[in-house]
Amino acid sequence: MEINELRLAKDLIRKPSITPKDAGAIKLLAKNLRSIGFNCKIINFKNIKNLYAKLGKSSPNFCYAGHTDVVPPGNLKNWTTNPFRPIVKNNKLFGRGANDMKASIACFVAAVSRFKIRNKNFKGSISLLITGDEEGIAINGTKRVVKYLKRRKEKINFCVVGEPTNPNKLGEMIKIGRRGSLTGRITVIGSQGHVAYPHRANNPSNTIIKILKRIKDLKLDKGTKNFQPSNLEVTKINIDNYADNIIPGSAEAVFNIRFNDKHSSGSLKKKLNKIFKAITKANKSKFKVYYEVSAEAFLTKPNKTTFMIQNTIKKITGIKPKLSTSGGTSDARFIKNIAPCLEFGLVGKTMHKIDESVSVSDLKKLTKIYENILVSYFK
Numbered sequence: 001m002e003i004n005e006l007r008l009a010k011d012l013i014r015k016p017s018i019t020p021k022d023a024g025a026i027k028l029l030a031k032n033l034r035s036i037g038f039n040c041k042i043i044n045f046k047n048i049k050n051l052y053a054k055l056g057k058s059s060p061n062f063c064y065a066g067h068t069d070v071v072p073p074g075n076l077k078n079w080t081t082n083p084f085r086p087i088v089k090n091n092k093l094f095g096r097g098a099n100d101m102k103a104s105i106a107c108f109v110a111a112v113s114r115f116k117i118r119n120k121n122f123k124g125s126i127s128l129l130i131t132g133d134e135e136g137i138a139i140n141g142t143k144r145v146v147k148y149l150k151r152r153k154e155k156i157n158f159c160v161v162g163e164p165t166n167p168n169k170l171g172e173m174i175k176i177g178r179r180g181s182l183t184g185r186i187t188v189i190g191s192q193g194h195v196a197y198p199h200r201a202n203n204p205s206n207t208i209i210k211i212l213k214r215i216k217d218l219k220l221d222k223g224t225k226n227f228q229p230s231n232l233e234v235t236k237i238n239i240d241n242y243a244d245n246i247i248p249g250s251a252e253a254v255f256n257i258r259f260n261d262k263h264s265s266g267s268l269k270k271k272l273n274k275i276f277k278a279i280t281k282a283n284k285s286k287f288k289v290y291y292e293v294s295a296e297a298f299l300t301k302p303n304k305t306t307f308m309i310q311n312t313i314k315k316i317t318g319i320k321p322k323l324s325t326s327g328g329t330s331d332a333r334f335i336k337n338i339a340p341c342l343e344f345g346l347v348g349k350t351m352h353k354i355d356e357s358v359s360v361s362d363l364k365k366l367t368k369i370y371e372n373i374l375v376s377y378f379k
Contacts, residue, residue: 001036002117005103005110005367006093006360008032012102013086013095017069019136022049025068026132029053029105033128036113043148045140048133052145052154055112056125060157062377063127064108064370065142065335067134070097071352078354092357100351103358104162104366105130111370122378127156134331138294142331146338158305159341160373161332164348165324170362171317174310175343177299177325178333179227179258182265183292184272186211190285192249204251205239207283212237212253214275220259226299227260227325258328265293295333299325300340305377309342312372316365344369 015025026049030040038053054061073083073096081087086095093103105128112126129149133141149156166172188208193201212234220230236254257268269291280287300306302323314320321344335341346366350356 001113003032003036003110003113005106005363006088008106008109009093009098009103009363010086010095012068012106013097014084015068016084017097017132018072019069020047020133022068022132025102026051026130029068029109029130032109036109036116038128043145045144048131048140050132050141050145051130052127052149053130054125054127055116056122058123058125059155060377061125061127061155062374063129063156063159063339064162065129065159065331065341066101066105066108066162067131067141067331068097068102068105069132069135070100070102071135074354080355083356088360091360093360093363094355094357096356098358099164099346099348099356101162101164101345103363104164104345107363107366108162108370110367111374114367115371115374119375119378124378126374129159129335131331138331143334146334150338156335156339158377159335159339160309160370161330161335161341161343162345163330163343164346164351165327165343166345166347168347168349169317169319170347170359170365171313171319171321173324174306174313174321175325175327175330175332176302176306176323177226178295178297178327178329179230179260179325180263180265180297181294181329182257182259182268183254183294184257184289185252185254185292186276186287186289187250187252188280188285188287189250190248193247195245195247198247201247202284203247204285205248207280207285208237208251208253210283211276211279212255214279215255215272220257221262224260224262227297230257230259230263232257259297260325261297261299263297265291265296295329298333298336300332300336300342303340305340306342308376309344309373312376313344313369316369316372
C-alpha cells in the first residue's frame with residue numbers, strides 16, 4: 001500500500017493537537033503505519049500520548065523522530081483559512097502544523113510506504129519515535145520515550161529528526177547539533193519604604209538594574225568552530241508595586257542564555273552566582289535565583305551516514321546543505337543520548353506563524369529525499 005504525503009498531511013492537520021491535547025493525531029498516524037506493516041506501541045505518560053512504531057526486527061535500525069503537537073493558532077480571525085481545515089492554494093498547503101511538523105511526518109511515512117514496495121526484503125528495521133509533547137515543557141514526550149527504549153534495550157543506529165531546518169529553500173541546511181538553553185529567574189530583596197525617605201529603605205530596583213547590565217555586558221565567547229557565539233537576553237523585568245510613592249521591597253527579572261560547547265549549564269551558573277553575590281553584597285541586598293536547564297549544548301560528529309544524507313539531498317535539490325548548529329532546541333537533545341542523529345525537514349519560514357504553510361512541491365521532494373536516504377542506508 002502506498003501512502004500519499006499530501007493526503008496524510010491534511011488528515012493530521014485536521015486534528016487540533018495543541019500541546020498537550022492529542023485530538024486523535026497519534027491514533028491516526030498509528031492507523032496509517034499499521035496499514036503498511038508497522039508494529040505500533042502507543043505510550044502514555046500522564047496526559048501525553050507518544051508513539052513508537054517499528055517495521056522489521058533486525059539491525060541496523062533507522063529511526064525518524066518528530067512531533068504531532070502544535071502551537072496555538074492565535075486569533076483565528078487573522079488566518080485566511082481555518083488553521084485546522086487544511087487547503088491547498090497557489091501550490092501551498094495551509095494549516096497549523098503544515099510546516100512544524102505534521103507534513104514532514106507525512107513525507108516520511110509516504111517514503112517508507114514506497115520504499116517497502118520496492119525493497120520488500122531489506123535487511124534491517126525502520127522505526128518512528130513520535131511525541132505529542134515537543135512544543136510544551138517536553139517532560140512526558142521524547143525524553144521519557146528515550147528512557148523507555150533504553151530500559152527495553154531497543155537499539156537505534158541512526159536517527160533523522162524531521163524539524164523544519166531550511167531557512168529559505170529545501171536543501172539549504174542540516175542541523176548536527178544545538179546550543180544549550182539556560183533560563184534564570186532572579187529576585188532581589190531590598191527594604192520597602194517611603195520615596196521621600198530613601199535612607200530608611202533599600203531600593204532593589206537599583207540593584208537589579210546593576211545586575212542586569214553586568215550580565216548583559218558579559219562577553220561569554222566569540223563562538224567556536226561549530227557554534228555561533230553564546231548570547232544572553234533579558235526577557236522579563238517585574239516590580240510588583242501599585243503606588244508611586246513607595247520604594248518596592250523586591251524586584252524580579254528573567255533571562256535566557258543560549259550557549260555553545262565552550263560552556264555547560266553548571267559553569268554558567270557558577271559565573272552568574274558570583275556576580276549576583278558580589279553586587280547584592282555591595283548594595284546590602286539579598287537575592288534568590290532559580291534556574292531551568294532546557295538543554296545542554298551538543299554536537300553529533302558527522303559520520304558516513306551524515307555525508308550520505310548530505311549527498312542525497314544535493315542530488316534531489318541541487319543544493320549542498322550546510323551542516324549547522326543554529327536555532328533553538330529540539331528533541332534531538334534527548335535522542336543524541338541513544339543514537340547519532342541529525343535534523344532535516346521542510347523550510348521553516350512560516351512555522352508558528354499565522355497562515356503557516358508549506359510548498360506542495362517541497363512535500364514531493366522531501367518524500368523522495370527520505371525514500372532515497374532509506375535506499376542508500378540499507379543498500
